[in-house]
Amino acid sequence: MPREIKFCKGRRKFLIAGGIGGAAFLLGVYFKTGRELPKSTVELWRNIPDGFHPNAWLSIDGKGAVTVRINHSEMGQGITTALSMIIAEELEADWSKVDVQIAPADAVYKNPAFNTQMTAASTSVRTSWDILRKAGATAREMLIAAAAGTWNVPAGQCRAETGIVVHNPTQRRLAYGELTSKAAQLPIPGNVTLKKPENYRIIGHSYLRLDTIAKITGEAVFGIDVQLPSLLTAKIVRPPIIGATLDKFDARRVNSMPGVGSVLAIDSGVAVVADTFWQAKQAADMLEIKWSAKGCDDLSSEKFSQQWAELAAKEEGRSIYKKGDVQKAMSNASKTIRAVYELPFQGHATPEPMNCTAYVRDGKCDIWAPTQHQDATQEIAAKITGLPYKDVTIHTTFVGGGLGRRIAVDYVAEAVQISKAMKKPVKVIWTREDDIQNDLYRPASYNVVTAGMDQNGLPIAWAHKIVGPDHMAQALPGLIPSMIPYWAPRGARNLASSIFDTIAPRVIPGKKIIEGAGPLPYAIDNLQVNYIYADPGIPTGFWRSVAYSQNTFVVESFLDEIAAATGRDSFDLRDRLLVNTPLLRNVLRLAAEKIRWQEKPAVDLFRGIAALEFHDTLLGMIAEVSVSKHGEVRVKRFVCAVDCGVVINPKIVVAQIESGITFGLTATFKGQITINKGQVNQSNFDEFPLLSMHEMPQVEVYLVPSSRPPTGIGETAVPLVAPAVANAVFAATGKRIRKLPIDPDDLLDS
Template identity: 40%
Template structure:
């Protein structure tokens, strides 16, 4: 997800006392609409004691971190506490995590929207969390120095205590919080020098690993409540269809079935458990109004997007005059690429538990990347004020952008308002795949003019497809331009004097959403494959060709060289084997991947090895970085080898993992991750592995077979040995 520029945001830090004598410290990075509140606070106005308080230190030495981000497998419930612990000088096992309640105004910094996604977590909280920990440390030291009547700089903090080395005196933080809470926030916050880090940059085991392995971790689907019923749902099988009628006589006679709930475009069966509800759903006789898209096909969507490439669009980058130079070149190189539709296929299907109570309130249990939106959207469905709705947000069994949307929450609310007592909506795997929100189908036109040495002097990239930002955050569009759809192209790393990136918005009837890696997953798969085409045209090695165009990007050149070196670039490979390379720059991160494949005579591709070099700036937890890269590569390979959502007669054809294939453990390659040590600002890491692997895969397949793949997934019939 390409979010607004996070640089230059204004913020302020506050130290306050809370009930029970706790010291509360929070750092605010505020969106524009809150600047007036900032001014008031600086002028001495009081704010609620717990407003945006990231940490609370109790008189009992307890340290509670209110997490403004959600954990969906990316490791932030470990890496974010590391930032606090590093500056506060406490041991990691002393920090207790508390889920931030849904409140976009309080926990929505720096965008005014409480969400987790876009590889933004560490990029946005790295400084605020460190400053919060450092500020707490400084006021605690000041409080101890005042008590001992010594200079603050003669004291230091370690392991949750303030120490005066000269006299040997030491005092635990809990004994100081009352006095520290009365002190003003430091005017100047002193952060540690990187050479003094004890935690940041060091490998640390995930704090959430134990609960996820022994079964005690709570996900949305684990929610329980007295008298809980379970609902399963069938939505219109046709895109945009509506419910016409339903005969539920057979279903109501089945054991455990309690209720049948009709919605505008779906019908739900409420029962004592999931199995009974599934049996009841199967017994329904449903008639659908299929609507105007009853004959829609993937080919229709594809044709629409290809036609949109001929329409004028919004220009995101226009260095020099690429179109003029390309048009004047009779030997220009041109290609058209298509990205398929993809499902998210999270391991935990969509689910939400809602209890509409008789006192005008409601309670919700779910897992959402946007807890405040989820609460507010559910409140609208229930006809309640948001403050009347309590949402408990749990761990997420996979997000990938799917849980940035609230459709499953509002559907649960619509069902629950017709049911007495709590009801848990659980989408079946079939419902999750066939009625989800998909990565859209995008078409790309790329063209270039090269000089006598084969180097590009002009490069044009035009993209056509739906706009996810227009739905998720229309205020982020810049003069109608969807920044997500051009990321990776707008900031293409190579030295090209004439470069143009253009986007034509073409929304279709199939509902679309962000998908892990968002814009760069689509764009890098195209651009880095086309770079191989240009290298072939120039008769040059793909690695050497790229390096010759990176004189202004040393970080990009470095990861390419490192990945190639570790992979053994240039070594001779067996017949029908190939090695491909690709570069990615997005989310403030530089990443290069080398993929080794073999292709059998039937055209089946086996990925043997992936070497990835990544420069994501200052690393917080290298174990998390490596895990995210490995996860992202396997997710991207799944899409490249197998992934495609297709539509026939208005219906999604895939329904479960038998026809929407997921990379199996015996198919997963050996993955080697090389992390570049860097002092640059942290970059994102949740999505780059996925975005970087697609082109490396297709480039490797070309090296093995001579077949240039411009539309994934790979099709064995095209790669068969002649």
């Protein structure tokens, strides 16, 4: 029953005519995927049989309509628009004729950063830049060659512009649509010339997003909106205590309730399947379940904190990053300071709760999911059903917030298990309570940092010890099978997975959890980051900027402590230490210039600064806050300067910075996940509150012109928010924030 979900075609028609109907930008083209070998372009474009398909990324039909394939999930970051712009630029396409499809799961669409089709780690634009420019340029050169052949003139006399090839000497013109059949016969050129940046007419401009109309009319199909004939809905009751398992359940009271079709045990709990969600939920609430007593009922947040403090005092930890000789430098220091920083577990709270629709029948399986990870979705479904990849079809819907949560596929497994048992299409919907209590949390951490300064007050030694769980140790075993080549048989795949499961906790921890802690962009000659792996068994996973969000808070706050301890200005200290990283120094200087750092802010306003090198993206952020007598912090303004290389769409980049600041503020002031006796204390937005509009400060974003290849943007603002705010709070109150979220009681005068 694969079907096409359409949205947004003819958007110009809407703009001109003012009507809403007829929107049809294709979201997904659904056909069988995942063969052992990459398919030919003809096979890949089976849904558009006629036309010109020079590669996996674009297709042009006889009317000149361009269809672009996007191998990343649209979860708000504007990727469908940004990647389309890159292709359209080199293709010299008529932008009004460009439509978008989310690519099916296929080898050719794997994200080169991970060798799996996944939207994560702010990699989409930076990994697509060369591939998509080349794809567009290849098609453009073939269309020019087709026109030149038609006119019997040298290709060098022709140019392409807005979907038309023009013969320069005679001004004859042929539209792309008229050239598709001829172009399709031509050999694909090996080397193509890419446009010079000064000739860009799409890249660098704030073209409107392609997905807006679908999202303001209610037409956009998110996973939770998928509708199929005879679709059943499942609500799952999961163990209330982390790690507990099902003992037994009694469904007698429930079986006769209206609409209830089945009650069955699955790996994650007990599933109640009914005609509608509300019926399933009503029945699930009545279910009598006995959970096994074992589990992690002795887990509590206070205990971790205490245990991690003891571990930090007792153990050196493993050295993960090392530069120079910290011990020696520390003994030569004229002044040393030490501080402890703590960060909590964090939830995702994606606006669209976890959900997945699966239909397993007659040797086939279809999955409709708001996933960030197509290959893992296909792998888990193939594993559960025993079907080969070619019979497992993934339909990626719009994603109502990813935030790293949907890299995992636990919710997919549930839908597949239930549909397999019932041989019917089933949609699993998590309630918000399910979502917050069964999340894969951003790890908590306990940090001890020590610095030694020379007689000029500049740090010469920096030691950072991190204690806590590592999300990669938990997440990677689940990801590995989807990174194994398609031709690997099921047995080998399962074996690799189980071997990895055993060795992961020993080999993985530490490598990624120190991101943002070392190396640092600052000229500190002796630097060491040690890690003590302490995983209490709380499920952890990826979270918008993950480890950077933890370590940047520690690093940028502690740098501020050094400035305060040595009587230096926080900007000046950073500026001096960024001597070897001039790009970041320029970015920070721009932020300081825009906020007029050298001038005093208005009465009652105080500033805090932070800088970050996030892979190749450079950011400087300054927060302006006021603090009331009651310890209430009000953030008034953020100034953020960013160097993310060539900017594809400035408006989308600015939106992502605003987005990162909003997300960061929630974690700075509001959200945290705490555990008591193995239970997550929070369950809905009343207990895990999100930032609301009246709390949103003014945000100013300045983009540094750059000719570097584009870098990532989606996560990059998040890590800077907490330290910029905390440093501003210190400026206002003299009180150092060393624990998040900020507790107003800690800011009261004692």
